[in-house]
Amino acid sequence: xxxxxxxxxxxxxxxxxxxxxxxxxxxxxxxxxxxxxxxxxxxxxxxxxxxxxxxxxxxxxxxxxxxxxxxxxxxxxxxxxxxxxxxxxxxxxxxxxxxxxxxxxxxxxxxxxxxxxxxxxxxxxxxxxxxxxxxxxxxxxxxxxxxxxxxxxxxxxxxxxxxxxxxxxxxxxxxxxxxxxxxxxxxxxxxxxxxxxxxxxxxxxxxxxxxxxxxxxxxxxxx
Numbered sequence: 001x002x003x004x005x006x007x008x009x010x011x012x013x014x015x016x017x018x019x020x021x022x023x024x025x026x027x028x029x030x031x032x033x034x035x036x037x038x039x040x041x042x043x044x045x046x047x048x049x050x051x052x053x054x055x056x057x058x059x060x061x062x063x064x065x066x067x068x069x070x071x072x073x074x075x076x077x078x079x080x081x082x083x084x085x086x087x088x089x090x091x092x093x094x095x096x097x098x099x100x101x102x103x104x105x106x107x108x109x110x111x112x113x114x115x116x117x118x119x120x121x122x123x124x125x126x127x128x129x130x131x132x133x134x135x136x137x138x139x140x141x142x143x144x145x146x147x148x149x150x151x152x153x154x155x156x157x158x159x160x161x162x163x164x165x166x167x168x169x170x171x172x173x174x175x176x177x178x179x180x181x182x183x184x185x186x187x188x189x190x191x192x193x194x195x196x197x198x199x200x201x202x203x204x205x206x207x208x209x210x211x212x213x214x215x216x217x218x219x220x221x222x223x
Contacts, residue, residue, distance in 0.1 A: 002029035005049060007036040007057040009206035011216045013117040013170030016202060017070035018058025020166045023198050024085055025077040035211045071105045074163050086163040093150040097157070097164040100142050104167040111135040115178045116216045117170045119206045125179035129222040136180050139171060144185040155192035169193065178220055 004022045006015035022029045034044055034057065045055025053059045053068035060067040060076070067076045078086040088094050110131035128136065146157040146164065153159025157168070172193040175182055182190060193199055 001063075002027055003032065003061040004029055005032045005034060005057055005059045005061070007034060008209060008211050008213065009033065009202055010120050010209055010211070011117055011213060012036065012057060013112075013173075014056075014070050015058045016117075016170050016173075017166050018060060018073045019202065020169055020198055021070065021074045021077050021086075021163075022060070024161070024163075024166065025081050026085065027077070027080065033205075033209075037213055037215070038211065071101065071167065074101075074166060078163070086166075088150065088158045088160075088162065090150065093158050096146060096150065097162065100146065100157070100164050101167040103142075104171070108135045108139065108171070111139075111171070111174065114222050115174045115180075115220050117173050118177055118216045119173050119203050121177060121217070123178050123219040126220055126222065128180075128220075132222060136175075139168070140181075140183050140186045143168070143189050144183055147185050147189055155189070157189065161196065165193065169199065172199075 002022060002025075004018055006012060006019050009015070019031070032049075034050075035041065036057065041055075044050065049061065050057070050059055052066045056068050058068065058070060058073060060073045062076075062080075067073050074086060088097055110129065114129065114132050143157060150158045154161070156162065157164045172190050174180065175186075175190050176194060
């Protein structure tokens, strides 16, 4: 049985990716939510189930096998499911999906810092820094290209829901929650993602949480 350890659903963008990956795998799993950065967190993250990842969430356990970091979890689950559920089969689509997922994993630091994920709030739009504008434009362009070239089979980046959508899911919440500008093509994708049953389920779970972390509640911080 798989076990996914995740942080606060309201705030933890990396946890969202790991959780969506487990859902996408179709494999049975148990879920454990831990509250990050509260008074108990320094001790909690040293417990055996999180110490292996230095307290990083998500952490996936497959029996006694740990996997951490969301893209590693995607790839591990892709292997367990025979390479059938996460990545497009077309070589051109696969190349773009892999590249986009890797860029998401390592990039867009200005956007991440300025607009922390908070799926329970919509903040009023504010003028963005040049660095955030550049990130937003790049993401919009990639979403639009994927949809235009490979999205004919459904409403997601490569038609069917997959790994690229999982990696960009927290950014979808950022576009929504900070009222970031989006082209018509990108907005249609955002709307489709927000309506996905698993995204709706995640938001409902976040709304049921009692934890409030002030560092995620102040709105955008554009430098």
